Amino acid sequence: MMKTPFVTKAQIEEIVKTYPTPFHIYDEKGIRENARKLKQAFAWNKGYKEYFAVKATPNPTILKILKEEGCGTDCSSYTELLMSEKMGITGSDIMFSSNDTPAEEFVLAKKLGANINLDDYTHVQFLKDTCGVPETVFCRYNPGGTFSISTTIMDNPGDAKYGMTKEQLFKAYTELRDAGAKKFGLHSFLASNTVTNDYYPTLAKILFEVAVELKEKTGIKLSYINLSGGVGIPYTPDKEGNDILKIGEGVHKVFDEVLVPAGLGDISLFTELGRFMLAPYGHLVTKAIHEKHIYKEYIGVDACAVNLMRPAMYGAYHHITVLGKENAPCDHTYDVTGSLCENNDKFAIDRKLPKIDMGDYLVIHDTGAHGFAMGYNYNGKLKSAELLLCEDGSIKQIRRAETPEDYFATLDGFWDVEV
Structure with missing residues (x-):
């Protein structure tokens, strides 16, 4: 059984020219x-x-x-x-x-x-x-x-x-x-x-x-x-x-x-x-950036639990589509992971997916509610941008991605400290 994303690989390849992954996008x-x-x-x-x-x-x-x-x-x-x-x-x-x-x-x-x-x-x-x-x-x-x-x-x-x-x-x-x-x-x-x-x-x-x-x-x-x-x-x-x-x-x-x-x-x-x-009208879009072959097969993506906490917090299932490989056989078993220093930072465990190559874009489904909203800054990670797929097909940024300056903004005098 599959879920169909509301964006295509071609759309995402165009979007990332302006807004790099990871990001949340809403329909x-x-x-x-x-x-x-x-x-x-x-x-x-x-x-x-x-x-x-x-x-x-x-x-x-x-x-x-x-x-x-x-x-x-x-x-x-x-x-x-x-x-x-x-x-x-x-x-x-x-x-x-x-x-x-x-x-x-x-x-x-x-x-x-x-x-x-x-x-x-x-x-x-x-x-x-x-x-x-x-x-x-x-x-x-x-x-x-x-x-x-x-x-x-x-x-x-x-x-x-x-x-x-x-x-x-x-x-x-x-x-x-x-x-x-x-x-x-x-x-x-x-x-x-x-x-x-x-x-x-x-x-x-x-x-x-x-x-x-x-x-x-x-x-x-x-x-x-x-x-x-x-x-x-x-x-x-x-x-x-x-x-x-x-x-x-x-x-x-x-x-x-x-x-x-x-x-x-x-x-x-x-x-x-x-x-x-x-929820169904939001996706977290992320890119495969690492693969690891030890006791299990791992795919590392550029999103992490900071961007979507639910799987790490209580083992919630979120369906994953590998864009461009929607009709490929799901004949590989992966843990799909983020980069936090916590072993529960996994979007999927033992998930059957098509073969994932570095640079592939993954759509994590049903993140339109309790997705970005539950974000945090552990490990100094920064919250992603939020985008809107407008009814006319255009893309609008509705929240920019955080920057290090945002992260340090509440530390009085941080930038004034001499080292």
């Missing part, structure tokens, strides 16, 4: 088409909105594209709030979902008019003391235990640091109402990167039932329910991806079964997708 056409399909899936819900998870791909150009497609932003930090503001995304177009939140972040979120999503019951008083309670406020729910679909356990909310118990949740809403809040939202995130059309409908049923119970016990009617993220992508080529239209239909069915009869049919639904929105 504008794919991003826009996917955003429109998501919007179509939830068009039945009058107030539906997608809040793109900025942490997945924190690039202003990406935010601008998604803004044009009707998306807001899901921010989790001060700098993400600033980036949203700079791109003209403010007010209720921002969802501020944070945890262990510093006071200044709540202050900025309130100043921007963002939807503030409280992670813990104690944050109610913290918010009061910090900047006051806004008219619209969200609370995050953690049902505890394990979360499963059929017999497959997807995640373990009971071990997660996020959200409130139901008892705390109801208490928080009551206190927020007493403090002047007028509109309320409910948020929850129970599983990461699910590849099943059942996740959102299952989560929705849990949250919808909480909404009904909240109304019955406190008289508080929710205005919004945020299904958060968790809808993922198939990283391996043998898996079938999610069908967002079927997912939307599944949520619609539960909405009609649970909320409508309870008089809550006017609740607006929100999502906070990152991986689903961007």
